[in-house]
């Protein structure tokens with residue numbers, strides 16, 4: 001059966017072992033082909049092919065519900081649930097989303113994108129099922145990386161008392177994006193190793209039995225040693241202590257083997273964990289060898305693995321390198337990451353100072369309070385993190401860092417529209433979240449030079465500070481940057497209107513100013529790189545000149561930079577901005593940044609139109 005003929009997972013139930021093997025191959029080919037063109041999560045999906053097939057053969061979706069943690073491994077699931085014909089639109093604007101989306105299909109039971117939520121969500125769904133007297137099954141599929149996140153423990157602890165069917169499938173490949181970290185990860189490794197050891201020993205035991213005369217006795221003695229080892233390792237205490245029955249580890253690429261276990265457990269009336277061992281990148285040599293490189297990829301050539309579009313170093317890498325340089329002279333510098341050391345550009349720092357970087361796993365709340373503790377203990381921590389994931393730690397930033405005015409610097413990567421990963425991955429709340437917290441300073445650089453000056457300032461400053469930046473910044477046609485905190489900078493002179501913006505969106509403002517100039521409107525473009533505090537002097541000066549103000553931001557309008565300017569204007573009885581340009585009160589979908597800027601009126605042309613319209617009014 002061709003992959004494109006599968007419209008419903010029920011069609012899998014009648015396939016032979018041979019057909020299933022061929023299907024798994026087709027799925028892998030389709031994923032590799034599509035991701036090589038569109039970019040996306042590769043290695044995690046390749047590792048989950050057989051697991052997804054086995055789940056869909058045993059469970060009856062969509063009545064039964066699968067909740068995928070993070071959701072970055074959902075491509076096989078999407079291909080088997082009626083989306084194979086549209087799969088070439090993966091991650092494109094209005095195309096198939098790279099993460100589960102309830103709005104997209106009834107087979108996507110719960111929207112995910114941020115890690116460690118699946119057990120909580122599935123438990124909620126199980127309780128809803130029980131309260132409504134329904135009988136379907138609910139399965140949470142969680143990676144060993146995601147299992148480093150605190151929510152998983154909260155959910156496991158809560159679920160232990162359940163006395164209805166509830167299955168957690170632990171998809172263990174030993175990897176988060178990088179090699180997994182932490183004590184539980186070590187425990188899982190021990191479980192995997194002990195299983196391998198027992199497999200080998202089975203053959204030894206049989207061989208001993210066959211030795212004439214002493215064989216039976218040797219075999220018995222050997223069996224005792226083997227059981228001792230089984231007790232030490234296989235009888236897992238961790239999950240059992242939390243009230244779960246533990247099964248595993250089992251081979252996550254053996255469809256029939258997994259099916260047997262799932263079937264035998266699907267109706268038991270208590271929570272179970274099935275520990276499945278998979279290989280990240282399975283079936284694609286390069287990804288098996290370098291699962292970290294192939295975790296999430298930009299479009300690439302299949303033959304060589306080379307990227308289709310070469311990109312320079314990311315802002316994160318530039319920042320990481322600079323912090324590493326500073327660390328030579330500043331022994332008080334240390335770095336905290338949350339399972340994203342390489343992705344945030346701090347790989348080099350880690351290689352140079354392995355004892356001064358702490359990867360805490362997918363544990364953003366802990367990362368922030370850990371940094372607060374380090375700062376309280378006399379260190380100068382930098383927390384390198386994607387803006388979207390920092391949302392998790394709002395309370396910790398407020399109470400543990402800012403309330404005590406501790407010198408923690410947040411390096412917030414992927415600020416603004418993240419692009420193809422979509423709604424869960426854009427950084428559109430950083431300003432509203434952080435500017436609301438007393439003692440916090442918020443910056444957004446327009447170039448590497450300004451970024452470094454901000455890091456220098458953060459190191460001198462005795463309190464919290466956040467620097468938000470996208471993956472990369474455009475090269476702007478502007479003079480050398482002369483950064484001073486709290487003071488804005490002119491990027492372009494003009495007398496008719498002032499566009500206030502920071503970071504990457506300045507490029508669109510400069511483009512808008514160029515277009516406006518053709519119509520005889522000279523717009524001043526101001527780099528408002530200190531977002532909190534505002535450059536009040538500059539705002540008062542502009543008001544005095546009766547300059548119409550336009551704030552432009554790649555951020556939700558609600559509570560953002562424009563709001564801050566409007567609040568200042570209102571408090572000082574100044575005219576409000578003529579327009580506040582930014583993202584409306586709706587979730588922004590996946591798609592290229594360029595197309596999304598156009599859709600939301602944030603490209604140069606649209607900004608020029610808005611300015612012209614407002615000036616005419």
Ligand SMILES: Cc1ncc(C[n+]2csc(CCOP(=O)(O)OP(=O)(O)O)c2C)c(N)n1
Nearest residue numbers: 044113114115143144145146175176177339
């Ligand atoms: C809260 C949060 N922090 C960080 C990430 C980034 N991230 C995506 S996948 C991933 C690793 C997940 O590892 P695992 O669950 O073991 O899945 P695998 O990729 O190994 O299959 C990380 C850190 C995220 N999605 N959510």
